[in-house]
Amino acid sequence: MDTLPATIASQHQALQQGEISAVELVEKTLQQINTKDSVLHAFLQTFPETALAQARALDQQGAVKDPHTPLAGIPIAIKDNICTTAGHTTAASKILAQFSSPFDATAITRLRQAGAVIIGKTNLDEFAMGSSTEYSAFGVTKNPWDVRRVAGGSSGGSTTAVAAGLSVAALGSDTGGSIRQPASFCGVVGLKPTYGRVSRHGLIAYGSSLDQIGPITRTVADAALLLQIIAGSDEYDATSSPTSVGNYHLTSPDLKGVKIGVPQEFFAEGTSASVAEVVHQAIKDLAGLGASIVEISLPLTSAATAVYFLIAKAEASTNLARFDGLRYAGQKTPSEDLLHHYLIHRGQGFGPEVKRSILMGSYALSAGYADAWYKQASKVRTLIRQEYEAIFKQVDLIAGPTAPETAFTIGSKSNDPLAMYLSDALTVPMSVAGIPSVSVPCGFAKDLPVGLQLTAPAFGETKLLQVASVYEQIHNWWHKVPK
Amino acid sequence: MPIISPKIIEQIASLSRLKFTKQEISQAASKLAQILSHFTLIQKIETTNVPTSEDVTGLTNIWRTDIAQPQKLCSTDTLLQKSPATHQRHFKVKAVF
Numbered sequence: 001m002d003t004l005p006a007t008i009a010s011q012h013q014a015l016q017q018g019e020i021s022a023v024e025l026v027e028k029t030l031q032q033i034n035t036k037d038s039v040l041h042a043f044l045q046t047f048p049e050t051a052l053a054q055a056r057a058l059d060q061q062g063a064v065k066d067p068h069t070p071l072a073g074i075p076i077a078i079k080d081n082i083c084t085t086a087g088h089t090t091a092a093s094k095i096l097a098q099f100s101s102p103f104d105a106t107a108i109t110r111l112r113q114a115g116a117v118i119i120g121k122t123n124l125d126e127f128a129m130g131s132s133t134e135y136s137a138f139g140v141t142k143n144p145w146d147v148r149r150v151a152g153g154s155s156g157g158s159t160t161a162v163a164a165g166l167s168v169a170a171l172g173s174d175t176g177g178s179i180r181q182p183a184s185f186c187g188v189v190g191l192k193p194t195y196g197r198v199s200r201h202g203l204i205a206y207g208s209s210l211d212q213i214g215p216i217t218r219t220v221a222d223a224a225l226l227l228q229i230i231a232g233s234d235e236y237d238a239t240s241s242p243t244s245v246g247n248y249h250l251t252s253p254d255l256k257g258v259k260i261g262v263p264q265e266f267f268a269e270g271t272s273a274s275v276a277e278v279v280h281q282a283i284k285d286l287a288g289l290g291a292s293i294v295e296i297s298l299p300l301t302s303a304a305t306a307v308y309f310l311i312a313k314a315e316a317s318t319n320l321a322r323f324d325g326l327r328y329a330g331q332k333t334p335s336e337d338l339l340h341h342y343l344i345h346r347g348q349g350f351g352p353e354v355k356r357s358i359l360m361g362s363y364a365l366s367a368g369y370a371d372a373w374y375k376q377a378s379k380v381r382t383l384i385r386q387e388y389e390a391i392f393k394q395v396d397l398i399a400g401p402t403a404p405e406t407a408f409t410i411g412s413k414s415n416d417p418l419a420m421y422l423s424d425a426l427t428v429p430m431s432v433a434g435i436p437s438v439s440v441p442c443g444f445a446k447d448l449p450v451g452l453q454l455t456a457p458a459f460g461e462t463k464l465l466q467v468a469s470v471y472e473q474i475h476n477w478w479h480k481v482p483k
Numbered sequence: 484m485p486i487i488s489p490k491i492i493e494q495i496a497s498l499s500r501l502k503f504t505k506q507e508i509s510q511a512a513s514k515l516a517q518i519l520s521h522f523t524l525i526q527k528i529e530t531t532n533v534p535t536s537e538d539v540t541g542l543t544n545i546w547r548t549d550i551a552q553p554q555k556l557c558s559t560d561t562l563l564q565k566s567p568a569t570h571q572r573h574f575k576v577k578a579v580f
Contacts (some may be wrong), residue, residue, distance in 0.1 A: 100565040103556040209539050238545040256540050306522035317499065326576045327566055338577045339500070345504030355501055356511055360518065362495045363487070372526060373519075380525050380536035385536065418518050434539050 105202020122157030177427025184451025
């Protein structure tokens, strides 16, 4: 077998039919990574020894024939802010350069129980704060469609790995768009589940009321399979939902009777004309399959960016207070006393965006300013949640572009934090509202991928993935691969 | 335009235990001012009688029985092994006093 099958479904079939063993699949995956990743830098670490040991055990047990291990032998890449007992978990930060987790995140445990092989950890913006993966302390990840451009962020390593065929699937995390936006930039599928759908146990926290782990894959069917495995309540995450996990197995209905709302605010002046054109065509395609398209308005969309960043940075300033540089920092600088140690190690161990984020968050929470900033943001958050609840009484799903633009060039926004924040303008509202949202490839603008973002009400992943899958099968954009 | 003076940045940096150089302080002040002046739009939104959203799940008082589950506990050996500096089966850190 020369080329690796491109999807979980096709790799699973090849394993079941004995065309390839789990060990061979891991070896070929590692070869791909070794060949291409020196240019792309999607991976921070790979685990050849543990991955091969896992694969060998699966081959010996004949696990690929066991329906209880639906992912048997499938190599999966993991964003490096998700704890794995293998290797290090650095969150792409110097302050955790030497941290080795004593436990696996619940999502990892569930993947392993299903037979998946953990192939390595992928690059991200430091502590998941960013929209390009340029803020990683360990170098930027390139976009495989044009290596002068960013992969997007913060899950850029995971989306590049999947888009470039280095890993058939990956996990990412999404706080304000960190799965969806890079999925859009890299031309892959990226899903942010409903808040509480997937356990956050073992995910290094950024914004605790916003974070979710989610799948990054070539096809919607693969994303549905991964969600099926990682979703569900977890006694180690008190915010995980007791709502029962749906059956995400996809059938192929047409879209008759499905009402899809298109918000005018998603096509306002911030959205590039070339992206708008591609997405409008995708929406016409949805109508062609029987969906009724309704023009809607979500007036609080422009406020969502401010609401998101004030809440996320406030929560982050608390979440990052635990990092003291006492145990796991890569560099050790001599210090006089404990306070001096904290100042230096946190000052040097965190990058500029993380430090700026902690400042902004602390400021928004501080006495005299908390009412005007954090409390007001939290109240407007309630209004945004209500706005989405009301609109879902009129429509089943919402459609629009995932990002206002295609992948930008490396360096073009890294000195302009506000511009970087605004590239998330179309993904942050769903995070604020806690509702599920998926980015699906819908074409190209000037040879760069464009993502269609579909959004459903809370716990509406079944219909969300059904419609996304039906759309995907019109063009199968995922067949096109970067050179 | 909200004024985030370098003095406020210094205070918050100190409370957050972050060392900044003088140049970093003035850069942070100007970038934060730019960002926050864009965010002032939320202060124009009417929110009288609107509740805050601290609770986003609707869940309350999630309990579990307080018993140790040995199969999920990490051994002392594992924890120490993963730490760069130890002394007599303790983590070694700087003196607090």
